[in-house]
Amino acid sequence: MSEEKKIAIKKIQATGFLRKIMADYFYELNDAAKEDSPKIAWCSSVGPAELLLSLGFLVHYPENHGAVLGSSRTANDYIPVANAVGYSPDICSYLTSDVGAFIKKETPLSRAYEGIEGIAKPDVLVYNTNQCRDVQDWFNWYSRELGVPAIGISTYRNIGKITDSHLQGIVQQTKDLIPPLEKISGNKFDIDKFRSVLSLSKDCTLMWKKVLEANAAIPAPISFFDATIHMGPAVVLRGSPQAVEYYKVLLKELEEKNAKKDGAVEGEKFRIYWEGMPIWGKLRNLAEFFIGFKTAVVASTYCNSWIFDSFDPEDPFMSMARAYTEIFIVRDENFKEKYIEEMVRKYKLDGILFHDAKTCPNNSNNRYGMPERLEKKLNIPSLTINGDLNDLRCYSEEQAKTNIEAFIEQLETK
Amino acid sequence: MNYFVGIDVGASTTKAVIIDEEKKVLGYSLTYSGADFKAAAEQVFEESQKKARRKEPAKFVVATGYGRRNVPFADKSRTEISCHARGSFFYFPHAHTLIDIGGQDNKIIKVNDSGKRTGFKMNRKCAAGTGAFLEEMANRLQIKIEKLNGLAEKSERDIQIGSYCTVFSATEILTRIREGVEIKDLVKGIFGSVIKRALEMDPLEGNIVMSGGVVAYNPFLVSMFEKKLGKKIFIPPHPQLTGAFGAALYALEAKGG
Known part of the structure; x- marks a missing residue:
């Protein structure tokens, strides 16, 4: 067999709208930085963004920038720069690529958006360690570098059943953020504003959930690889009406596709779960590769991680604490295992792919025997591929693709 | 008489195995894969053809191994994982x-x-x-x-x-x-x-x-x-050829032999 034939990824019409609202978001931040108003907060992606928005901050998410560095395949220009100043190649490659880009004073955003010269500088850095310790270390680097305060929430980890005692502490930590944030923003905290932002966030997140659930249909209308791009507004624009509007448009398109049985993968034969981080620099490449084998990557923990069912404007502090504690990454192995089991059933999946991301242990769930346990329990095969979210030095394309191809050959004989 | 070919272009060596419709090995050959997978595949194919005393074109060729997509005369490719399993199961x-x-x-x-x-x-x-x-x-x-x-x-x-x-x-x-x-x-x-x-x-x-x-x-x-x-x-006999042999078995299967 000679070269693989050219494969076209089906277009999603809503992408134009997505590009516009993302561009508006970046330009708004850029303008604010130039005019020093409104104030800018940098926030971890599953952090207390709603509180910041209610206080009038515009919010930049360094993790989103990390993903931009990965998907633009510039991360490997910057990771060594951070390595060289003492940030190990073994720690989060979002952190190292983002810090490296900052040191070099470069961003792919300036190539994508004319007039944007750099990342909008923060007035405050606000983290939540629910995802990992690296966000705190990351923000502390900027805090030292820019002389800006880094404040945040330290959560429990590996939680099974969530109890009131878990949440009370988080509620208190969230409330403790208010006085310094009021001072920096120059705005008084307004509970009604907070409720209203949380309500918009909830609407966004529920619409995003519906978008993902549209993939329960056979064939699935959107691939995991596309979904990682379309989740942008759920990450950076939740709490805004634009995000809600966007997902209404996207959902309508996917429902129309479902009515026509127009799948993302023509002739869909197999349905796979993607567990772990995306390999940002290989999204298109892998999307085409799976299409070539008529295999749809239908659902993922990653995209589901921006569903916050528990947001309740009636009880904003407690419900926000609950929502940001319920997410997969904060939970114990038993919870995670049951969660994936449920996904396999809900989306009628044939196999599970675990991405063991070298620099992201908290998002690599193959390391404590879960693939073996799930294979036994669900009687479906799993595959683990080695790679990384951003650091392509950790990804062997040939080995990964041979593994995926062999995995699909195995599904064919089942 | 029809014959079927498996070519395994591995990271280190390239192997070819020719079998008949009865799954009997008629000829095989191996060489270093080097930097030109296509040339290595052609070389082992020709050598094994000679050993098998076959001049007519093969009925079906399956390529496997790292260089499986660099074998222009192959009819199909399969991963080395499938081919090794197939080759091994034939003997055991x-x-x-x-x-x-x-x-x-x-x-x-x-x-x-x-x-x-x-x-x-x-x-x-x-x-x-x-x-x-x-x-x-x-x-x-x-x-x-x-x-x-x-x-x-x-x-x-x-x-x-x-x-x-x-x-x-x-x-x-x-x-x-x-x-x-x-x-x-x-x-x-x-x-x-x-x-x-x-x-x-x-x-x-x-x-x-x-x-x-x-x-x-x-x-x-x-x-x-x-x-x-x-x-x-x-x-298995000729353990280095297990993948190529498995590929030849797939070639035979593809033609319903």
Whole structure:
């Protein structure tokens, strides 16, 4: 067999709208930085963004920038720069690529958006360690570098059943953020504003959930690889009406596709779960590769991680604490295992792919025997591929693709 | 008479196997893959054609291995994981675990009683425990790779080489050399390291089959492995050709032979 034939990824019409609202978001931040108003907060992606928005901050998410560095395949220009100043190649490659880009004073955003010269500088850095310790270390680097305060929430980890005692502490930590944030923003905290932002966030997140659930249909209308791009507004624009509007448009398109049985993968034969981080620099490449084998990557923990069912404007502090504690990454192995089991059933999946991301242990769930346990329990095969979210030095394309191809050959004989 | 071809373009060597409709091997050949996979594939195909005394075109050709997409005359490609499983099951038609130690990677493949693959694993990114590891170590010790087996056989000591990184292993070997350890003992320690890497990949329960070039040229490594597992390890005839043979079986199957 000679070269693989050219494969076209089906277009999603809503992408134009997505590009516009993302561009508006970046330009708004850029303008604010130039005019020093409104104030800018940098926030971890599953952090207390709603509180910041209610206080009038515009919010930049360094993790989103990390993903931009990965998907633009510039991360490997910057990771060594951070390595060289003492940030190990073994720690989060979002952190190292983002810090490296900052040191070099470069961003792919300036190539994508004319007039944007750099990342909008923060007035405050606000983290939540629910995802990992690296966000705190990351923000502390900027805090030292820019002389800006880094404040945040330290959560429990590996939680099974969530109890009131878990949440009370988080509620208190969230409330403790208010006085310094009021001072920096120059705005008084307004509970009604907070409720209203949380309500918009909830609407966004529920619409995003519906978008993902549209993939329960056979064939699935959107691939995991596309979904990682379309989740942008759920990450950076939740709490805004634009995000809600966007997902209404996207959902309508996917429902129309479902009515026509127009799948993302023509002739869909197999349905796979993607567990772990995306390999940002290989999204298109892998999307085409799976299409070539008529295999749809239908659902993922990653995209589901921006569903916050528990947001309740009636009880904003407690419900926000609950929502940001319920997410997969904060939970114990038993919870995670049951969660994936449920996904396999809900989306009628044939196999599970675990991405063991070298620099992201908290998002690599193959390391404590879960693939073996799930294979036994669900009687479906799993595959683990080695790679990384951003650091392509950790990804062997040939080995990964041979593994995926062999995995699909195995599904064919089942 | 119709014949069917399997070409396995591996990281280190390229192999061809020709079989007839009765699955009998008519000819085979192997060469180093080098930098031109296409040329290597053509060479082994022509050589095995000569050995099989066939001039007419093959009925069907299946390519496998790292360079499976670089064989322009192949009708189809399949991964080496499928082909090794198929080749191994032909000789051992019962549930088993196949350990293939190739040039660039180790594969552990499980097949059930009907020959279906139920799972597989490949080594992690590092080449420790693979053929490339042995080549690197032989190079460090300034001995020819084909001498390794004979040297290890003569050793009566157990030297531990523990690292799972090839570079770290090389450093460990330097330390042992400094300590005055004899070459034969080092080589046995290196074989032990290959076995450890495989043991880390899977519990290796049930019947075990081994294939690949490392097994073909180093029977003493297999006997060390048997001792470690406390059971017999089955080896197919021409263990280095298992993948190419499996590919030839797929070629036959594709034509309904």
